[in-house]
Amino acid sequence: MSLEQLSGKTVLVTGAGGLIGSRITSRLRQLGARPISVCKLDAYPHEVYRERFGIDAADPDFVVGDIAEPDLMRKVISGCDYVIHAAALADVAACTRRPLDAIDTNITGTQRVLDAVAASDRVRRMVFVSSASVYGNGSPQFVEGAAVQPVSVYGNSKAWGEYQTAAVLGGAGISYAVVRYFSVYGEPQVVKERSHSWVVAWFAMRAALGLPLHLNGGGHQIRDMVHVDDIATGTLRALVAPRANNATVNIGTGSGTSIREIAELVRGHYPDVPLVETPMPPGDPEGGFASVERMEELLGWRPTITVAEGVARYVGWLKATPEAIPDWMRQAAAA
Ligand SMILES: NC(=O)c1ccc[n+]([C@@H]2O[C@H](COP(=O)([O-])OP(=O)(O)OC[C@H]3O[C@@H](n4cnc5c(N)ncnc54)[C@H](O)[C@@H]3O)[C@@H](O)[C@H]2O)c1
Numbered sequence: 001m002s003l004e005q006l007s008g009k010t011v012l013v014t015g016a017g018g019l020i021g022s023r024i025t026s027r028l029r030q031l032g033a034r035p036i037s038v039c040k041l042d043a044y045p046h047e048v049y050r051e052r053f054g055i056d057a058a059d060p061d062f063v064v065g066d067i068a069e070p071d072l073m074r075k076v077i078s079g080c081d082y083v084i085h086a087a088a089l090a091d092v093a094a095c096t097r098r099p100l101d102a103i104d105t106n107i108t109g110t111q112r113v114l115d116a117v118a119a120s121d122r123v124r125r126m127v128f129v130s131s132a133s134v135y136g137n138g139s140p141q142f143v144e145g146a147a148v149q150p151v152s153v154y155g156n157s158k159a160w161g162e163y164q165t166a167a168v169l170g171g172a173g174i175s176y177a178v179v180r181y182f183s184v185y186g187e188p189q190v191v192k193e194r195s196h197s198w199v200v201a202w203f204a205m206r207a208a209l210g211l212p213l214h215l216n217g218g219g220h221q222i223r224d225m226v227h228v229d230d231i232a233t234g235t236l237r238a239l240v241a242p243r244a245n246n247a248t249v250n251i252g253t254g255s256g257t258s259i260r261e262i263a264e265l266v267r268g269h270y271p272d273v274p275l276v277e278t279p280m281p282p283g284d285p286e287g288g289f290a291s292v293e294r295m296e297e298l299l300g301w302r303p304t305i306t307v308a309e310g311v312a313r314y315v316g317w318l319k320a321t322p323e324a325i326p327d328w329m330r331q332a333a334a335a
Helices: 019-030 046-052 070-077 092-097 099-119 153-172 199-208 228-240 259-267 293-299 307-320 327-334
Strands: 010-014 034-039 062-064 082-085 125-131 175-181 183-185 213-216 225-227 247-251 275-278
Touching: 010 019, 019 034, 019 228, 034 070, 070 099, 082 099, 082 228, 092 099, 092 153, 099 125, 099 153, 125 153, 125 228, 153 175, 175 228, 183 199, 183 228, 199 213, 199 259, 199 307, 199 327, 213 259, 225 228, 225 307, 228 247, 228 293, 247 293, 259 275, 259 307
Parallel strands: 010 034, 010 082, 034 062, 082 125, 125 175, 175 247, 183 225, 213 275
Antiparallel strands: none
């Protein structure tokens, strides 16, 4: 199974302006595919999209629009060989604060994408991008066959997307795969205000400003940190691997790292920064790490970037690109 088979294929990536979608589209270009993007470009200030993620909104293959618009989705998807549905209100805390916005995109928008894929006579497979948040506070090792038990609005919406993808595309006889990403990080990730996700970027940016690193609940939560380059590769493999047909697959490293350990890795690059224990925010799961057996078996692959290497890469990028630290964070630091 080779990704070279994507050469010459037209692939829709929803949410392609964001961290993960932009990495997937650049990999698709390298492979000789034609990525088509649909993205609302509403998760960051425009300069972040332009300067960090390299988005050119004037590119005719980059459609600035909403996946919840049925005519738009039908028109775009009718010309595509594959679909990767990655658009979402992707911030756990924002979904909790704004559940109706989460429903608009993660539920209604997903249904519009599914309707258009089901109506297409060209799409060979759709990958639905899900999340380890569907496991909630289950056992420390998350196995795909276990019951889903989400504990947040975000996790609920992803669990619904998984079931609905199986119901709609399974019913229409169109191949799909569900990928459950664990904690994605890597340059040029830029933190979102009032979020408590994206710990590597949060810690590195705070450390660069000389601010203490907050260990919510003591920092004992476990995360399986998977670099965005590995996420892009795993997602493309799920798009074409014959054995991933109608399967649900974790994309993780199989190793757990505590939040405290991540803080220590970041502090290795900024030795004077203090660690401070803070209360646990609501909806922050204890976490765990991925079972990777199914991923290795169905995708014939596993991630290669270790968390120490990924943190070093992120810090190296941040030191070379200090202007990536958002103004609101600098202002809070100054205050
Ligand atoms: N980053 C992680 O750790 C992680 C972990 C698990 C799963 N995921 C999933 O991966 C996917 C990509 O996440 P990301 O980290 O790149 O997030 P991101 O916020 O960087 O990108 C998501 C993009 O989707 C776009 N979008 C939102 N609503 C839209 C709509 N209605 N129509 C069109 N575009 C819309 C946003 O404008 C944004 O550019 C999401 O589905 C997310 O839930 C991410």
